Amino acid sequence: MESSVRQLNRFRYVDAGNQTGAAAPLFLMHGSGGNENDLIPLVESVGPNRDYLSIRGAVEWEAGFAFFKRNDDRSLDYVDLSYQTSRLCEFLASALETGVLKSKPILLGFSNGAITAASILFRAPFLVAGAVLIRPLSPAPDDDFPELAGLPVFISAGEKDTRRSPDDVKLMTVQLEKCGADVTTYVLPTGHDLHDDEGKLIGDWLQSKFPFAG
Incomplete structure (x- = not known):
């Protein structure tokens, strides 16, 4: 079965047409200054037969878009992050209710x-x-x-990432593990960009935690 693609103003939906079905579709969220096309090459590498919904952030930022604003010193604007998250949760709930998403998705986000x-x-x-x-x-x-009750979460950080401190990935891991999530964390020898092995690590994790139905 061939894949089908729907391209709308702020999102791109791909039904991979896999007859056996995947455990969950992917929900792609790009980094600052990006758009809904940025993570598609990664997904086509790590999960070529999985449905995905790729969305564009609602905030105009630099040469592209972001999902929330930052302050002038580049610290997180927690007020806007909360507001934009609420809007995204409404979008997710609607996508599940209307069948745009066939089942609860695996969020796949980079940076912002x-x-x-x-x-x-x-x-x-x-x-x-x-x-x-x-x-x-x-x-x-x-x-x-x-409470996250065994929810699978993959986290990856770059040990040479000048935009993050080593404590950032530790905090994120500890917070999620404390609440019962099933967390897999990698610190890779790279900066903020993807490491050459990162796609394989993500792909192997996806197949382990969310294998195809048959």
Whole structure:
């Protein structure tokens, strides 16, 4: 069965046409200054037969878009992050209700998108099946996440990443593990960009945690 693609103003939906079905579709969230096309090459590498919904952030940022604003000193604007997360949760709930998403998705976010994906886990984990957080920061560094009860989460950081401190990935991992998530964390010998092995690590994790039905 051939894949089908729907391209709308702010999102791109791909039904991979896999007859055996995947455990969950992917929900792609790009980094700052990006758009809904940025993570598609990664997904076509790590999960070529999986359905995915790729969305564009609602905030105009630099030469592209972001999912939430930053302050002038580039610290997180937690007020806007909370607001934008609430809007995304409404979008996810609607997509599940209307069948745009056939089942709860695996969030796959990079940088700004990873922070927002983690914010969805903080606010409404019942809407998702799991998450891949690439270069995240905690959306709520001083608060406990809700009960996550074995929710699979993949986290990856770069040991040479000048935009993150070593403590950032430790905090994100500890917060999620404390709430019962099934967390897999990698610190890779790279900067903020993807490491050459990262796609394989994500692909292997997806197949382990969310294998095809048959």
